Amino acid sequence: ALGKIREEAGNTAQALANYQRSLExxxxxxxVASRVAALQGGASALGPSVELGTRIAERSTEPTR
Incomplete structure (x- = not known):
C-alpha cells in the first residue's frame, strides 16, 4: 500500500524501494511484481526486470501456448 501511495504521489524511487521490500x-x-517491472522499465539495465518476469512466469499456473 505504501508503494502505491508513493507512486501516486510521484515519488517513484521510494515507491520502487517499497515494492521491492514487499516482494522480499x-x-x-x-x-507488486508488475509495478516493480513497470517502474524499472525506465532503468538502463533490464536484468532485474527480466529476472522478475521470469519469476512471475515460473509461478504461473496456466499452461504455455
Missing amino acids: LDNRQEY
Whole structure:
C-alpha cells in the first residue's frame, strides 16, 4: 500500500524501494511484481526486470501456448 501511495504521489524511487521490500517479504504478489517491472522499465539495465518476469512466469499456473 505504501508503494502505491508513493507512486501516486510521484515519488517513484521510494515507491520502487517499497515494492521491492514487499516482494522480499512475499514474492507471490503479482501486482507488486508488475509495478516493480513497470517502474524499472525506465532503468538502463533490464536484468532485474527480466529476472522478475521470469519469476512471475515460473509461478504461473496456466499452461504455455
